[in-house]
Amino acid sequence: MRLWHEELIPNLPRPQLLGQHRECCALRGLGWEKKHATVDYVFTHSPYKLYQYHLLVIEEMQRRGYKNDPLWEDPTYRGKACPPYDLADMKVERLTKPIYPKHDTAYLEECKNNLFEKGIRLSYE
Structure with missing residues (x-):
């Protein structure tokens, strides 16, 4: 389980991008x-x-022509097995860059190294 640094999303190979979508679905x-x-x-x-x-993952999937269940584009949706969030109870946080503070330059390098160790060379490298 890993959320790749958001700067890597546009360059992730297909298996990692689609895996990231599944990971997000599972976590949600x-x-x-x-x-x-x-x-x-x-x-x-x-x-x-x-x-x-x-949403960043979904947007990249769509850019590449992959289809996603549009239900995941609803912030309250949690999948078929979970009741939806009540948006009134969910703290709607403003969009920051990076989205998660953990996704700093050190985490970016950690993610790049992880991909490199798996034999994955990103297209921009």
Whole structure:
């Protein structure tokens, strides 16, 4: 489980991009607040931040011609197995860059190294 640094999203190979979409879906659904060392920082923020991040992934998927279930474009949607968020209860946080403070330059390098170790060379490198 990992949320790639948002600057990498446009350059992720297809498997990683689609995997990122599945990861976001899982975290927004039954995976919300389930402990995992790599993504625990997500749970220190409103679920709205995860929605904002997920939209970046969805937009890149659409740019490449992939189809997504449009239900995921609703900030309250959590999948078929979870009741939706009540938007009145969800803290709607303004969009920041990066979306998550953890996604700093050190995290960017960590993500690049992780991809490199998997044998993945990004197109802009």
